[in-house]
Amino acid sequence: MARMAAFVCALIICIAIVPAAYGEYYTKSRHVPRKEKVTRLHFFLHDILSGKNPSAVKVAGSNRTEGDKSPTPFGSVYAIDDPLKVGPEPDSKTIGNAQGLYLSSSQDYSKFTIVMCVDFGFTEGKFKGSSFSVFSRNPVTEADREVAVVGGRGKFRMARGFAKVKTSHFNATNGDAVLEYKNSKRVNLQFITMGSYIQDTPSCIILSQTVLPIFLVQGQRRKKMAKATLVLLVISLVGVMQWAKSTNAESWASRLEAEKENVTNLQFYFHDILSGKNPTAIKVAQPSADNKSPTLFGSIMMADDPLTEGPDPSSKPVGRAQGIYGSAGQNELALIMAMNFAFTDGIYNGSCISLLGKNPAMNPVREMPIVGGTGLFRFARGYAVAQTHWLDVTTGDAIVGYNVTVVH
Numbered sequence: 001m002a003r004m005a006a007f008v009c010a011l012i013i014c015i016a017i018v019p020a021a022y023g024e025y026y027t028k029s030r031h032v033p034r035k036e037k038v039t040r041l042h043f044f045l046h047d048i049l050s051g052k053n054p055s056a057v058k059v060a061g062s063n064r065t066e067g068d069k070s071p072t073p074f075g076s077v078y079a080i081d082d083p084l085k086v087g088p089e090p091d092s093k094t095i096g097n098a099q100g101l102y103l104s105s106s107q108d109y110s111k112f113t114i115v116m117c118v119d120f121g122f123t124e125g126k127f128k129g130s131s132f133s134v135f136s137r138n139p140v141t142e143a144d145r146e147v148a149v150v151g152g153r154g155k156f157r158m159a160r161g162f163a164k165v166k167t168s169h170f171n172a173t174n175g176d177a178v179l180e181y182k183n184s185k186r187v188n189l190q191f192i193t194m195g196s197y198i199q200d201t202p203s204c205i206i207l208s209q210t211v212l213p214i215f216l217v218q219g220q221r222r223k224k225m226a227k228a229t230l231v232l233l234v235i236s237l238v239g240v241m242q243w244a245k246s247t248n249a250e251s252w253a254s255r256l257e258a259e260k261e262n263v264t265n266l267q268f269y270f271h272d273i274l275s276g277k278n279p280t281a282i283k284v285a286q287p288s289a290d291n292k293s294p295t296l297f298g299s300i301m302m303a304d305d306p307l308t309e310g311p312d313p314s315s316k317p318v319g320r321a322q323g324i325y326g327s328a329g330q331n332e333l334a335l336i337m338a339m340n341f342a343f344t345d346g347i348y349n350g351s352c353i354s355l356l357g358k359n360p361a362m363n364p365v366r367e368m369p370i371v372g373g374t375g376l377f378r379f380a381r382g383y384a385v386a387q388t389h390w391l392d393v394t395t396g397d398a399i400v401g402y403n404v405t406v407v408h
Contacts, residue, residue, distance in 0.1 A: 024346060025309050025318050027265045039156075041127075044085045045098050045120075049078075055330070056080040056102075059298040060285035076104040077285060079298040081330045084120065096122035096131075099328035099358055100336040101300075105137065113139045116147060117338050119328075119358035130154025133356045133369050134163070135338075151369030151381065153357060158381045158407070159369075264377075266348075266404040268307045268318050270386075275395035280305045284324075295333050300326040307341065311389045311399050319343035328358070335359040337368060341404075351375030353406060355384055364388070370406050382406035 048055040062075030084096040100118035116138055121131035132152035139145050152159035273280045280303060287298035307319040323339035337359045342352045352375060357368035365387050373380030382405045390399040 025266055025268050026346065026348060029263050029265075030260070032263075033261075043095055044088050044092070045082050046085060046090065047080060047082045055082045057287045057291065057298045059287050059300055059326070074104055074106060077300070078102050079287070079300070079326055079328055079336075080118065081297065081328055081334075084122070093124070095124040096120065097329075099334055101326055101328070101338075102138075106139075110141070111139065112141045113137060117336060117356060119336060119356075121358055127155055130156050131358055132156045132159045132161070133371060135356050135371065151356060151371035153367040153369050153383055157367075157369070157383050160381075261407050264406050264408065266353075266402070266406070268309060268402055268404075269311045269315070269389065270321055270400040270402055271306050271308065271313055272303065272396075272398045272400065273305070274301075275392075275397055281325075285326075293327075293330065295329050295331070296327045297330050298327060300324055303339070307343075307402075311401065313399075316345070318345040323355075325359070329360075333361045335361055348376055351377045353377045353380050353382075353404065359386065361388075370404065373406065373408060377406060377408045380406045380408040382408075 056078050059079050060077040082098040083094045085092040102114045102116045105115045106113035118134045135150045136147035147163045149161035281301045284302045285300040305321040309316040325335045325337045328336040339355045353373040356371045368384045370382040384404040387401045389401045
């Protein structure tokens with residue numbers, strides 16, 4: 001009896017403490033930097049648009065294509081689930097997949113440019129289960145280009161880096177291309193394409209990527225213009241540009257002092273409603289009707305999902321999740337997420353964090369990278385751990401718990 005009384009007392013104390021500990025959806029502490037690692041990866045990405053089983057499919061395009069002679073019309077959107085291999089040969093060992101979207105973003109087809117939103121995930125070796133995210137413009141026809149690595153998960157948490165791209169040969173008749181591998185201290189990226197046009201051409205991307213250590217920009221102000229030059233500038237622009245009196249050598253750019261960083265933990269619930277008269281997520285694109293993928297590969301959803309403090313739909317709202325997610329897996333339900341979490345409550349009211357990465361939705365627990373933010377989350381980097389709280393398999397409606405850690 002005494003033991004039971006003690007247990008009841010302890011339980012009452014615990015219940016009394018829990019609301020105080022979780023009175024807000026966020027906690028804040030000082031960031032303690034950890035030693036960074038530099039990793040170099042070298043592999044081939046096989047982007048197959050032709051044949052009966054392409055790894056990249058067109059899922060959307062502009063309705064204004066009249067007169068557009070480009071094989072990849074401006075506004076075209078492709079979903080990809082491209083194998084990553086150790087070599088350029090199709091039968092070489094597979095070490096992962098590149099899953100996500102790329103968009104044809106150039107109106108001048110002679111300067112073919114795409115925007116990449118791609119998760120590079122690894123399934124072999126010590127980086128199995130880890131990935132990094134690329135979100136960048138890629139001017140494919142330029143001899144030298146660079147794409148940005150903006151985040152990662154697993155062993156690539158908070159990754160930062162870049163990839164150098166150089167094309168050494170391209171056959172305009174049949175689309176054949178051979179790219180020179182140019183050594184770099186950081187990253188190298190190369191394409192090999194074969195076929196009639198880019199949109200129906202099997203291609204290879206060679207990526208040698210170094211995740212760069214995170215660093216803060218040291219405060220170093222640029223030297224001001226010489227007095228004589230400044231005087232002449234003011235005289236010539238007086239009455240037109242009053243701000244020129246205090247301009248620097250590069251008026252649009254300056255360096256700022258780095259500030260100490262904080263670590264913030266956020267916990268909330270994401271309500272993704274696809275059914276009913278007022279869904280919060282709607283389908284905006286899908287592949288051709290003859291695509292019978294069991295994972296709905298290529299389908300893209302636009303979302304404006306409420307974020308709440310608890311799992312109950314009527315619990316206190318703390319923000320909105322706005323953006324797109326698409327099915328990027330041919331053999332698994334893997335979503336590529338490009339979402340903005342905008343908060344409307346507490347000290348983070350008006351601030352946002354940006355998430356970009358792969359979400360293997362059927363896994364009990366999954367991790368995605370935080371790649372940026374606004375307001376009080378400027379320069380944010382971190383990771384989000386998601387766990388499905390409830391799922392209606394008939395409608396697809398879901399409530400997902402998020403635990404987000406960001407350094408900012």
